[in-house]
Amino acid sequence: MAKVKLKNQGGVVKELKVGFSWTTFFFGGWVAMFRGQWGEVAKWFFLNPITLGFWGLAQCWTANKKTVISYIEKGYEPVTDNDKTLLVQKQIVA
Numbered sequence: 001m002a003k004v005k006l007k008n009q010g011g012v013v014k015e016l017k018v019g020f021s022w023t024t025f026f027f028g029g030w031v032a033m034f035r036g037q038w039g040e041v042a043k044w045f046f047l048n049p050i051t052l053g054f055w056g057l058a059q060c061w062t063a064n065k066k067t068v069i070s071y072i073e074k075g076y077e078p079v080t081d082n083d084k085t086l087l088v089q090k091q092i093v094a
Contacts, residue, residue, distance in 0.1 A: 002090075004068065004083045006076035013079060014071060018090050021063035028056055035067055068092055 002018045024031045029044030040063075048056040069092060078084040087093045 002086055004086050005079040006068070006071050006083070007079045008074070008076045014076060016068050016071065017064050018068060018086060018092070019064060021060050024063040025057075025060045031063060035070075037066065037070060040066065065090065065092055 001020075003015050004018050005013055005015050007013045021031065029041055029048070032038075032040035032044060040059075044056060044059065068087070072093065078087060084093070
């Protein structure tokens with residue numbers, strides 16, 4: 001599992017996983033709730049029953065990416081060039 005470090009203007013560093021989310025696979029929409037992604041929680045509990053669980057299964061591949069994107073939108077930036085390269089390889093940033 002690849003990890004990336006992001007840092008904000010205040011110097012706070014977050015280490016986030018990139019790729020398949022095993023926690024989402026096992027715990028579903030609860031993961032988004034604990035991460036504070038309330039839009040994802042609403043989608044999870046609305047779309048998952050309609051699609052008989054297939055939507056939830058697909059979220060295992062996008063949950064960590066959405067978390068990294070939300071931190072970038074809050075002003076976090078990659079700490080090193082390796083972190084930036086990893087985000088480009090995973091098609092999270094351009």
